Amino acid sequence: MPFIHLSVWLSAIIGVLIIAWIRSFDIYEKETFIAMLWAFLAGGVTSVMVALGIYEFLKIFGLDDAAISTTLGSFLVIGPVEEFAKLTGLVVVYILIKNQFNELTDGVIYMSCVALGFSIIENYFYANAGEGTQYLIVYRAFISTPAHISFSAIIGYAWYRHKRENKPFGSVIVALVVASLLHGIFDALAFSPYFNFLLLIYLYLVIRQTLRVVQYTNIISPFRPGFAALFEHSAGEAVEKMECPNCGSVAPKELYRNRFFSACRCDSCGYHIASRSDIRKIFRIFAPEYKRLGRKLVPARFSDGRTVMSVYGSAFFGSNGNLVFFRISDLADRLQAINDEMANHFRKRSFISANLLKRFFD
Template sequence: MIIVLLAFIVGFLYLLWIRKKDQFEKEPFGRLLIAFLVGGTLSVVFSLTIYNYIPAEHTFIDSILKIGPIEEISKLLALAACYKFFEKDFNEPADGLVYMSAVALGFSTIENIFYSFSSNYPYTLLALRSVICVLGHMSFSGYMGIAYYIHKKSSSNWRGLLVSFIVASVAHGLYDGFIFETNSNLLIYGFWLISVIFFIAFFNMTLSLSPFKKRFHHDEFKEINKVISFQCINCEADIKSNRLTFQKLEFSICESCDQVLVSRDHVFKLFTYYRPGFRKKKFVNSLPEGGQKALLDDNGNIHYHSQHHLLSARHDHLEIWLNNFGKKGVLERIETKISGKIFKWIGADKLLGLNA
C-alpha cells in the first residue's frame, strides 16, 4: 500500500510541475487529473490487451518492433478517449504536450507500481524509476500530443500523427532495447538525457507559439513607487520618472522621446517571456565587439547598447517585434536543429503557415 501511495505522490508532483511549466494559460488541475488517472489507466489496459495478441520479449528487436509501438499507440488512444473531458481547455499548442504528458505520467505511475511489487528492492526501484522512467515516458510521448493538438485544432494532420507515432515508438524502443541488451550505462543515460532535452525543447517551442502571452502594451504596464533619474541614451535628455513593470520585470520610458529603456537583466527576462528557452549566452556572443550598438530588427527600430547594457525602442515598435519573437525563434530552430526539424515533420508547418 505504501508503494502505491508513494508512486501516486510522485505522479502528482510531476503533474504540478507540468502545470507550472505551462506558464501562459494553465490547465485546470482537475482536467489534468482526469488525463492522469483515466488516461493512464486506459493506456495500461490498451497495452495489456494488445500484448495478449502480440506478446513481446525483452529483446532489442522486440523493443523496437513491439514494445515501443504498442505502448505509444496505447497512450495516444487513451488521449483520444479522454479528449472530450478537456476539449474546451485544449486551446494552445502546449496543451497537446501537457495532456499527453499527463496520460504518459499515469501510464508510468501504474507501471512503476507493478515493477516495484515484483522487485526484491521495491523502494530503491521506485525511486530510480520515478526519475528515469517517468521522464522517459513523457519525453517519448510528447511528440504525439503536439501532433494531436494540430490535428484537432489547426487542420487535418494524419501525416504528423503518423510521424510522431513513429518517432515516439523508435525513441521508446531504442531506450528499452539499450536497457535489455547492453551493459553500457553511459549509452542508456546518454540516450535518456537527449530525450529529456528534446522534451524541454518541444515544450519551449509550443510555449513560444502560445496566443495567451500578454502583449507589451501600455494597458499591461504598472507603475511602482520607485522614482529614478537617468540620462536617455537615445535623446540624451535628463529624465526623472517612475519605474514601470511588465510581467515582474522593470523598465523606464523616456518622456522626451518615448523610448522604452530596459536594463540587461530585465532584457533577458523579457526575451525569455516571449521565447521560453531563450539562450542569453548565444545572444551576448552575437553582439558586436567594442560596445557598438546592435540592431535587433530589420527596420532598425530595436537597439541594444552593449556599452550601457540597455535595450531601447519605442514601445509600439517593441510590442510588434516581441509579438513575433517567439515564432522567429521556432523558425530558427526548424532551420538549424534536429528537434526543430522533427517539430516541422509532426505538423508545425501548419501552425507556422509554412509549406508542407
C-alpha cells in the same frame, strides 16, 4: 513505509516535478492543476488498462514478458503497444476536458500528464512484482518516468493539430511511429548488456527534443501578445526620481505595466527603461530561448563613444547594471528575429527527422 511503496512515491514526485517544469514553459495561458490532475488520473488509468489488455492478448501467441524483453521486442511490441496505449489515454482526456485544449502547448502538457499517470501505475506493478525489485524501482523512478513523458510529447503535439487545426490523422500516426521508435531505442538500450551505458545520454537527447517541441509551441502560440502592442496604453502613473541610464534625466517617467513586465519611458531621450529582472522576463516570454541572461550579453558601442553591455545589441545596460534602456521597435525586431531563427532551427535540425516533421508543419 515499505521501500517499494516509497519508491513509487518517489517516482510520482519526480514525475510531478517534470510536469511542473514543462508547465513552467506554458507561458501565455497556463493549464490548471485540476485539469492536469484529471489528465493524470483518467489518462493514466486508461492507458494502463489498454496496454495490459494488449499484452494479455499477445500471450495467446506466446509473446510473454520474457519473449518481448529483447531488442526486437522493444521495437515491435513494447514501444508501439505502450505509446498506442498512451494515445488512447489522451483521447479519453480530450473527450473529458476538450475545452481546455486551446493552444498547441496544451497537447504536449496533457500528453505529459497521461504519460506520467501511465508510468506511476506501471511502477506500482513493478514494485509489487516480488522480492529484489527495489533497485529496479529506483531506476524506474529516476529514468523511466521522465523517459515515458519525453517519448510521448510529440503525440500530444500531433493530436492537437489534428483535432484543432484539421491536420490529417496521418500526422498522428507518424507521431505515434516516432514515439514508438524513441521508446523502442530506450528499451533496447536498457535490455542490452553492452550498450546500456548510453541510456542516460540518449534520455538527455530525448528530453532536449521535448523541450524544443514546447519551445516551438510557445513561439506560435495564439496567446502570445505582440511586444510593441503592450506599450499602446500606459498605466496612468509616473515613476518619480528615476535616473535614466542613457541620458541621466531624473524627470518623471510614464509607467507601462502589464501581466508580463513593467517599464517606463524617458521623454528626454525617447528610450524605454526596464529593470534587469523585467528584461529577463521580456526575453523569456517573447523569445523563449531558455538561456540564462548572461549568455545573451554582448558589448555594444554607441556613436558618442560609449561601450556598454547589451542583450543581443537591442537592450542596453546602464552603468550600475540594474536598469536597461531600449527602443521598442528595435527590441521588437530582435525578439521576432530570435523567434524566426528558433523556428527554422527546430524544423531543420531537430533530433526528429525533418522529413517527418513536414507532416506537422505543412
